[in-house]
Amino acid sequence: MFNDSIRTDLASEIKEFRKLTEKDGFYDKTTEINGIKSREVRILNSSAADKTGKPVGTYITVDFGTAFEDEAVFETATEVIADKIKALVGNNLNEDVLLVGLGNSKLTSDAIGPETLSGIIITRHLKTHLPEIYTELPLRELSALTPGVLGTTGIETSDIVKAVTDKIEPSAVIVIDALASRRAERVCSTVQMSDSGISPGSGVGNHRKELSKKTLGIPVISIGIPTVIDTATLAYDTFEALCSAFQSKALKELVDEEVISYKAVCDVLGESSSNMIVTPRDIDVLVSKSSRLLAFSLNKALHGDLTSEEIQSLIN
């Protein structure tokens, strides 16, 4: 039976939740580099896409876990993430990229996109104003856009991005956004990168027009870090925990009969659910650290060989 309402932006979580396997049209491989775990899930055909509600494409997650507690792990994590981004964007420094920071900068849990952009070495304007920097340093032409959110602009975000990409014609677009996850422990400890574009707010029921190669006409890489879990997730997980804590036969039957199910929780919570979000109490610190991690990774991936020290002195 198909359950259409799981609220997560992570392809790997959907696959797990729906108990889908390679036979359903997936490639799924986990690797570990210097202690940092990565997982690549590919949705290979339209049948797999239907089963997940996500477009055909490659979805890579990297668990950066303890990178905030140890600068050496941080360094490794940024290199692993940078490699994955390079694999998706390509390595040609002559191809210029537009970075788009989605989300509401006034809302702590939604600010990862705009905050990450503030740590990126933006160079597009220097081509004319300071051309020598391109010969001195292995820089790529990067520009940045913070389109804001529908509630304050009145304009579909996808329309703003489409308009600007048509105007400045970058080789590719990278879209950075805060995501929703099924698991509290993934909040601000996992990054997902994908070549399938993004539907802003898709994980939480606010359907917006998608940003993808189809709509923009150029490759769209989406990068996101979960900052919230949704309320249905929290409630259902608590119920599962109750079940396993009490070992009650009566409870187990209710679950087996699907009287109690994730879908039922979603139905009962209804609209109120999509109006509430669940975040860690220290989300301000986590978003700030996650944005720094993402900015360093992107600088390493998009510009040529720069050390963390060089990056630090080139950002504003």
Added chain:
Amino acid sequence: MFNDSIRTDLASEIKEFRKLTEKDGFYDKTTEINGIKSREVRILNSSAADKTGKPVGTYITVDFGTAFEDEAVFETATEVIADKIKALVGNNLNEDVLLVGLGNSKLTSDAIGPETLSGIIITRHLKTHLPEIYTELPLRELSALTPGVLGTTGIETSDIVKAVTDKIEPSAVIVIDALASRRAERVCSTVQMSDSGISPGSGVGNHRKELSKKTLGIPVISIGIPTVIDTATLAYDTFEALCSAFQSKALKELVDEEVISYKAVCDVLGESSSNMIVTPRDIDVLVSKSSRLLAFSLNKALHGDLTSEEIQSLIN
């Protein structure tokens, strides 16, 4: 059986949750003024205090509900709230007051204290620098303190407030804070005012030293607006909704036998619960509007007769 773990800062919610009545040592009266509902709960003795985990004192809640959609309701609500504050603080303009804005200004849902202070007409320094303003306008001497949070100062908030009150010796202290509520619908639609002081973070398990007449030696009025509900609340309420939606006999028995209870949910969630918070998705707008409401109410309550227009032109 006593359940010690309800996470709310609202005295009225604790009383309801524990099904306590007047006989248990409470005064409880609801009134309505110009469509704005108020409720005064008094915890009359130490037995009632034990049963609620809140000190003896008066707890007034005002439901300002739709005040953000209609400026006339806003005006009425600020007057009702101002009257309640006057009842607690007194009407003597010669008594100076220190306002303290608790909470983390970088975390949207915790910023009500600091943000409210930025809308208050602060006058203490004008006594020396601009004395004529006191003869022209019916102003009270007000000062303001934003002590920050333990994680960034390393100092107990109560120690900072105690130090400053001992130094400047105000007649009373008003402490403004973001609260936790049991009910999502009360978030940013209710204000609680009390003369019993406050234990910062008490509603959510972060026990801090209290700010009260006992510890500061002067009257302490606490004012708060719920901005979060906790995760146990959300999970348990969802379970209740499931019960009533499915009318399952098996489920009802589990509740009657207290296999499933609010306490069980708290136990199962454990520490992770107090590390997560639930807020409305548009909490940035709600906190901004709630802070404006509270600031206008406080200006009306603490200074002499000022119109909203006069208040607007006197704040920074």
Added chain:
Amino acid sequence: MFNDSIRTDLASEIKEFRKLTEKDGFYDKTTEINGIKSREVRILNSSAADKTGKPVGTYITVDFGTAFEDEAVFETATEVIADKIKALVGNNLNEDVLLVGLGNSKLTSDAIGPETLSGIIITRHLKTHLPEIYTELPLRELSALTPGVLGTTGIETSDIVKAVTDKIEPSAVIVIDALASRRAERVCSTVQMSDSGISPGSGVGNHRKELSKKTLGIPVISIGIPTVIDTATLAYDTFEALCSAFQSKALKELVDEEVISYKAVCDVLGESSSNMIVTPRDIDVLVSKSSRLLAFSLNKALHGDLTSEEIQSLIN
């Protein structure tokens, strides 16, 4: 002799500074409504445009002076400013308008554009999502864009605005920006409105591509409030003050011989001058109050008859 370097964005100041009269191709009229002074300068032909370095068009300044100290003056000032905006934009509620907030929101003195936008009732998205609001209230379809600054986006601001206007095709664009003035006393006490478009940063030597009917293909109204004076202005004015204070014959001769002149000061300061700005010490409060004034004026001008109270409850 022509002096090309006066740093002001106010057409009336350029006209005065260059001692130009009606015969040079200007219309110039001062009026007073309810104590609020307005002045309309029209640059009538290309000769007058050359003499001022400003395009042919209408430039209206309103001195709102003490509006921050008295809410009644504030109310009058917003009405006068709203009337002037209506005269430039037109009164047809069916014509949708895009508002653009120029400037760097992280730099206090440059934040008037973005901060004003946060006080505007944005409605474009409600047409689809909440259509009944248009029948209930006399609202115009408004959208808002905060394009950021070249240094952080790498994209010419005019390119972003051109792209978005071409995409969403509003009837007109209103561009809001912080300006430079010749006179310290005009900082945050005058607003200039014009139908001639704007060259971002033109008053201070950072030539950017213009935003105008010519470049965007639709009417462009620019609205600005001076927040800075430039360093050459400050230095030269101080020199003039020295001259008149000392009544020194030697000094007077140096001025008459143009050994000491505004141009000489600009030359001596050179590039360093355009890298420094002069602002009032309390610019944070002034920008916040000016943005509120402008937002109320714009809401009154662009939407139908709304009271200040209705505006307050409709903004976020």
Added chain:
Amino acid sequence: MFNDSIRTDLASEIKEFRKLTEKDGFYDKTTEINGIKSREVRILNSSAADKTGKPVGTYITVDFGTAFEDEAVFETATEVIADKIKALVGNNLNEDVLLVGLGNSKLTSDAIGPETLSGIIITRHLKTHLPEIYTELPLRELSALTPGVLGTTGIETSDIVKAVTDKIEPSAVIVIDALASRRAERVCSTVQMSDSGISPGSGVGNHRKELSKKTLGIPVISIGIPTVIDTATLAYDTFEALCSAFQSKALKELVDEEVISYKAVCDVLGESSSNMIVTPRDIDVLVSKSSRLLAFSLNKALHGDLTSEEIQSLIN
């Protein structure tokens, strides 16, 4: 003739401006370490103190110049500054320190104090809550206070700091503030460290009660970076530049006769001068980078041997 109105917080600039020499009661020595220039000026007696308007004490400036363009220079600069701070504070990790961030965090040019604090590893609360961190890492007990400014608190900053130091009894206080300089080229490129305490706003005519060993009873180290120059400075320097550019005999005479002098400029500008400030146009970026530099220097100086990498992973 004595000129009392030079507006700078830098002791070395006052000494130069007044043409004072060692014989007037000064020690003055310039050194260079790894390309970073330092200068130590000691005001040795009350006569020298009278001549400078600064208390007896040691004033060390370090020119960090190009540290923002090259992370290796940044690293060296933080080490040199850290050494100077250690010389003033002492090297005993058992002595706890309270850091105070003066200034208005809402005003870009005044935010260095509060912004620096956000980059410091604050540990005082961990003693109780996480004691093992002290045995694992060579940390000192640090706390932080952001007292705000008189205009928003109504309380003298020195009263708040005195109250808190009396309460928590640190071994020493370090006060961090934005300063005024005589020279535009020193803005955000020099840091001054002193053991003589600080009078907030002293460089610009807003006399506040001092923070010093005399008033607080414990050693007070003040650390500041110039972010503004004052308007009189700017005007007079422009005049000097005019003189040298034109080689006019008439002009030279006016200067020799002190018809034109820094004091005359101050007199002519009068109060308006102290109400205006001059800053670089990119002060937002400069303050952000300066605060990071200062935070790293302080972490290195106050905690035991920590690398920049360790510091980065320990700050919030």
